[in-house]
Amino acid sequence: MPKYPRNTCFATAVIIFVSILTLWSCQNNNPYDWSADEIKILQSLSIRELPPLPNDRSNAVADNLSAAEFGRQLFFDERFSYNSKISCATCHIPEQYFTDGLVTAAGAQAGIRNTPTLVGTAYSPWQFWDGRSDSLWSQALAPLENSLEHAGSRNQFAHIIFADKNYREYYAELFGPMPDLSDMKRFPIMAAPTDSKELQNAWQAMNSEDQKTVNIVFSNIAKSIAAYQRLLQPAASRFDTYIEGVINKDSEKLKSLNKNEVMGLRLFIGKAQCINCHNGPLLTNNEFHNTGVLSAARQLPSLGRVNGVRVVLADPFNCQGNFSDAASSQCAHLRFVKTGDELIAAHKVPTLRNVADTAPYMHAGQLSTLEEVIEHYNQAPLAMIGHNEANPLELSKKERKRLTLFLHSLSAPLITDSKWLINPHK
Template sequence: MKNILSLVVLIGCLFIASQLFVTSGVSTEWSSRQIDLLKSLSLSALPKLEIDPSNSVAEDRAAAEFGHTLFFDVRLSGDNTIACATCHQPKKMFTDGLPLAAGTKVGPRHTPSLVGLAYSPWFYWDGRKDSQWAQALAPLETSHEHNTNRLEIARLIDGDKYYSETYSILFGNLPEIPQSPKGASPAGNIELKNAWDSLNEKQQFLITEVFANVGKALAAYQRKIMPGRGRFDNYVDALDEDRDPAGESLTSEEVAGLALFIGKAQCVTCHNGPLLTNNEFHNTGVLPITGQLPSMGRYDGVRFARADPFNCLGKYSDANPKDCLELTFANDTNDLVGAQKTPTLRNIKETAPYMHGGQLKTLLEVVNHYNEAPVSLLSHNESKPLGLSAAELQRLEAFMNTLSAPLATEEKWLNPP
């Protein structure tokens, strides 16, 4: 009788536990279709980084070392205080932890992470640049970022022994750099533009070519910055290898969040692939940045990209026009009004605050935003209300915390040279 009673109690406990398991939304029973989807999200599925045809030194280690030095050099700013690493800090996953980037002044946008960014065909929140080297150039001449100009940068390369020697090895002999005017650029203020106009056409081309090559070296370095495997990747690999994923350190709460991520919450619609981004642009109804008008987003961005002298089709690009299909056939329809680029979710816990203006401080605020799907002030919000409970939102957040991991990058690239 005692044994029967014990058996009844045991069965009762197992029943209660099973009900708790079911009602919590947790299940480790994935269908084959779900497993295939999960495998596509693992870093094990990350393909080899494609060659950038517009940058002939993209894979050159000497160019990466050159770019590495440039990345940490504050002399690439007008007042010798700002380096690329000022906003893209390695210890913060190459972000700065601020709502809006702060160079020589506070800027209008949040600093995106550089981790895995080399896989993207577009750069900036609105995709106004179509290569990593073209993107690297813009902050140098932007007044609230580095606030310098291409003539002074060319002069820096020419006047520094390591820079000039390395440049000559990579790109050929440096041209003669004018010692006056002090600074000049077609992208600067009136004074800099007038100084630029005082130079002849050949001088303008040669100075800009040096400037473009600086961007190409910076891009060669940034291609080294890659995400590392996290607990999520180990969990998926266990599923793929028919091992028990329970031993791969995802909690039941995190597994429940993963199920929501690829299911009811629809996160995977945009956050897909091994880097958990489709590298596309979407209007998700994010409120405008305080003190700014609503951003036109990708609608303007694609037009900026086409007009950019450093784009894939430009004279400073190393690409053949047939290699520039992304730019040639870029969508520019009205539904891109207000659309911003989908960021990677790799190391998302470490890259707060969020959105293009740092409008949302926490991951919980982000998932709640998508749950509510507010009306967009420009065009329309592509997302729809999800009807997730508070507990489900917490599970989503718990899952996204599993995407954190040390970078898969040589230690030397993470520190100043």
């Protein structure tokens, strides 16, 4: 057996020891150590960084609390439907973060889109999965007459306001005297420019001034509902408390997330690339992306944003329309709206606040669990139409589990005063 110098043996032992120590260190790397750049990223995601609500120039009563109270009454009122059994809260249930837990909405008929949360949506310049409305109030109009949702008519809704003393007083306080709709020949109860031939014919029989009168009432109803929805805001979660701990080196707040959740957070802002789209305090960039989601069963692939742009530009209730309170110069988002083939099958990036409690997911509820969503992005399949912008993530099973655990840390009760979450009609 050959003999080696003592110094060589000692050096070899040191190398082995250091190698073992390094291996142990890598395997037990402290997940709580963040670089200065990573801390800046984390801070940008904190709910504490959420700015004040942007002004909605198209809605003069957007921040009027009387309008919000009127809007709350309207939001929960089932009379605003074809059968007096459907309200906005039928699909946007307060106890479920204003979603419904269904694959697709269920109103007058089975819907074709998953019900998105209303929490924090006032921060988005575009509404609906395809962004076909450019304000909360213009969005609120569409379901009221959609045959799959409320299936009512704007004349019907105007008559409800006219006939209800309480509503008429709210309306007068906010918008001036309620128009006299008592002449049923001029203002038939069921009339609207919808796909219903009966409603369409009744609408066309009205003169243009009377149509305008009804449209003003209709838009004011929606502006009040929007004022209510602007109050629906998320609160700080365990994730936000943890970020405070990182920034302030607060050991107690650092305990808000466990080791696996922190490692999931590292994946979120790193290898998993979630932050590319899910950034900012609401964990959404409010933009539109094609991520290769399969179409829903028995449905053609959704054209997404490319169709949404066409619809919003033609919408008479958009920011530049006659029923908007904004000057045309205040509607730059419409003048400079992004167009192009890259928007084919692109859908709006949803907030991840409370995401663990708002399943199922995607624009038509195609994915039932967070695990399925993460697996979808892990594989990044080819898009049915358009181009999938995502790339395969190659996350291990353990990494996918940790990412899922982290997403559960984003849940918290709303910061909204509980009185706004109560149905005033019960």
